[in-house]
Amino acid sequence: MKTVIKNAKIIIGNGLLIEKGSIAFDETGILDIGEGVFEGDEVIDAAGKTVAPGFIDCHIHLGTASYPWTHGLFEEYDEVTVGIRACYQAQALLKSGITSVRVVGTKYGADLQLRTMVENGEIKAPRILAAGEVICITAGHGSEMGTECDTVGEVLKAARTRVKQRANVIKLMPTSGIIGIGPSTEVQLSEEQIKAACDVGRAFNTPTCAHVMNYPAIGQCVKAGLTSVEHGYELDEAAAKMMVEHGTWYIPTAVVTRNESIYIPADYLPGADMKAKAAIAQQSVQNAVRVAIKAGVKMAVGTDTGCPYTDPEHFAYAEELAIYKNCGMDPMDVFVCATKNGAELLRISDKVGTLEARKIADLIIIDGDPLRDITDARKVERVYRSGKLYYEA
Incomplete structure (x- = not known):
C-alpha cells in the first residue's frame, strides 16, 4: 500500500529541511519526497506536524x-x-x-x-x-x-x-x-x-x-x-x-x-x-x-x-x-x-538515517515542531518501520 503524508514540515536528517512538503512510501521504500502533492492509497494530512527519519x-x-x-x-x-x-x-x-x-x-x-x-x-x-x-x-x-x-x-x-x-x-x-x-x-x-x-x-x-x-x-x-x-x-x-x-x-x-x-x-x-x-x-x-x-x-x-x-x-x-x-x-x-x-x-546509512528516495521507509510523525521546541520530540504520533505502521499514539 502506498502511503502519502502531506503538508508536513520534513526533516531530512542530513541538515536539510522542507518547510511544507510530502513524502510517499510503501514497504519497498521511500518513493518520492518534495514540495509537491503525491497520489496514494492512504493520504495523511500532517499540517502543523513534523516528519523525520526514525x-x-x-x-x-x-x-x-x-x-x-x-x-x-x-x-x-x-x-x-x-x-x-x-x-x-x-x-x-x-x-x-x-x-x-x-x-x-x-x-x-x-x-x-x-x-x-x-x-x-x-x-x-x-x-x-x-x-x-x-x-x-x-x-x-x-x-x-x-x-x-x-x-x-x-x-x-x-x-x-x-x-x-x-x-x-x-x-x-x-x-x-x-x-x-x-x-x-x-x-x-x-x-x-x-x-x-x-x-x-x-x-x-x-x-x-x-x-x-x-x-x-x-x-x-x-x-x-x-x-x-x-x-x-x-x-x-x-x-x-x-x-x-x-x-x-x-x-x-x-x-x-x-x-x-x-x-x-x-x-x-x-x-x-x-x-x-x-x-x-x-x-x-x-x-x-x-x-x-x-x-x-x-x-x-x-x-x-x-x-x-x-x-x-x-x-x-x-x-x-x-x-x-x-x-x-x-x-x-x-x-x-x-x-x-x-x-x-551503525553502518546502516545506505538503508536508513535520512529521508531519501529508495531508502527504507523508517520515519515518524511528531505533533509539533521540535526544531522550535525540542520537547516536542516527546509527541510521537506515528512510527513507520520499513514502510509499515508499527506504532500509533
Missing part, C-alpha cells in the same frame, strides 16, 4: 529489570525471564519514535537471538544491532551481563567469540560505573586488553565500543582504534582533540545520570552512593557534551535505556535530545545526531 538509539540494554524498575538489573533472572523482558522492552521503544537500536550488552546474549526474531518479522520492534555479552574483568563493572576476562588471551577469545556469534559490535568495559560499590572512574581493563579487543575488531571488520569514564582510559581506547566512546563523562579538550584526530565517535548517554540522580531511591544498594554519584556525573557529562560540540567530535545519540529509570516511560530519548540542545547544539544538528549520524555509526 530515531536511532546507539546505546541501550535489554532484559534488565529497569522498566518497570524493581530492585536489581540482572542478578536474579534466568534466560527465560531475560528473554521475555527483552521482547517487551524492545517493543516499548517504538513509542519514542525509535526504529533502530544498538544493544550494547545483554545477559546471556539474548539480544543476538532477539535480533534474528525481529529480522524474521516475528516481533514488531526496532531493528536491532547486537553486542551480545560485554567483555569485562571478573567482578568488574558489567560482570552480571558479561564474559569475565582477566588476561589478554581471555579477551582475545571473548572478542573472537562475539565475531563468531555475528555480533554487530564488540563491547568493552574498561572502567567502573555508577552502578556498583566504589568510584565510578576506576580503570579495570588494561591497555593491552583494550588493544587486543580492538585488534580483533579491525581484523574482522567489526566495530568496537567501550564503557569508559575517565581521560586515561579514553586515551587508551582512542589510541587502540576504538570505534566509539560510550559515556565519557570526564572527556576534556585533550581527549576531544584526540578523538577528532582518530575519527572516534562519542555517545554521551547524558540522560541516564539525570534520571538516576532524580528518581533512584537514596538508599538503593547501600554503600554504592548511586544517587550522589549520578548527580556528580550529570554535571560532568554536560560539560563533556559542551567540549565535544566545540571540538567537532562526531556524536550520535544513546540513552543507556535499561538502566534505572531510563526508559520510554520517562521519555529517555527526548530528554537526551534536550540535553544536547541545552548544551549548545543547534536543534537541526541534534536531529542529525539522532538520525544520519546514528546510521553512519
Whole structure:
C-alpha cells in the first residue's frame, strides 16, 4: 500500500529541511519526497506536524529489570525471564519514535537471538544491532551481563567469540560505573586488553565500543582504534582533540545520570552512593557534551535505556535530545545526531538515517515542531518501520 503524508514540515536528517512538503512510501521504500502533492492509497494530512527519519538509539540494554524498575538489573533472572523482558522492552521503544537500536550488552546474549526474531518479522520492534555479552574483568563493572576476562588471551577469545556469534559490535568495559560499590572512574581493563579487543575488531571488520569514564582510559581506547566512546563523562579538550584526530565517535548517554540522580531511591544498594554519584556525573557529562560540540567530535545519540529509570516511560530519548540542545547544539544538528549520524555509526546509512528516495521507509510523525521546541520530540504520533505502521499514539 502506498502511503502519502502531506503538508508536513520534513526533516531530512542530513541538515536539510522542507518547510511544507510530502513524502510517499510503501514497504519497498521511500518513493518520492518534495514540495509537491503525491497520489496514494492512504493520504495523511500532517499540517502543523513534523516528519523525520526514525530515531536511532546507539546505546541501550535489554532484559534488565529497569522498566518497570524493581530492585536489581540482572542478578536474579534466568534466560527465560531475560528473554521475555527483552521482547517487551524492545517493543516499548517504538513509542519514542525509535526504529533502530544498538544493544550494547545483554545477559546471556539474548539480544543476538532477539535480533534474528525481529529480522524474521516475528516481533514488531526496532531493528536491532547486537553486542551480545560485554567483555569485562571478573567482578568488574558489567560482570552480571558479561564474559569475565582477566588476561589478554581471555579477551582475545571473548572478542573472537562475539565475531563468531555475528555480533554487530564488540563491547568493552574498561572502567567502573555508577552502578556498583566504589568510584565510578576506576580503570579495570588494561591497555593491552583494550588493544587486543580492538585488534580483533579491525581484523574482522567489526566495530568496537567501550564503557569508559575517565581521560586515561579514553586515551587508551582512542589510541587502540576504538570505534566509539560510550559515556565519557570526564572527556576534556585533550581527549576531544584526540578523538577528532582518530575519527572516534562519542555517545554521551547524558540522560541516564539525570534520571538516576532524580528518581533512584537514596538508599538503593547501600554503600554504592548511586544517587550522589549520578548527580556528580550529570554535571560532568554536560560539560563533556559542551567540549565535544566545540571540538567537532562526531556524536550520535544513546540513552543507556535499561538502566534505572531510563526508559520510554520517562521519555529517555527526548530528554537526551534536550540535553544536547541545552548544551549548545543547534536543534537541526541534534536531529542529525539522532538520525544520519546514528546510521553512519551503525553502518546502516545506505538503508536508513535520512529521508531519501529508495531508502527504507523508517520515519515518524511528531505533533509539533521540535526544531522550535525540542520537547516536542516527546509527541510521537506515528512510527513507520520499513514502510509499515508499527506504532500509533
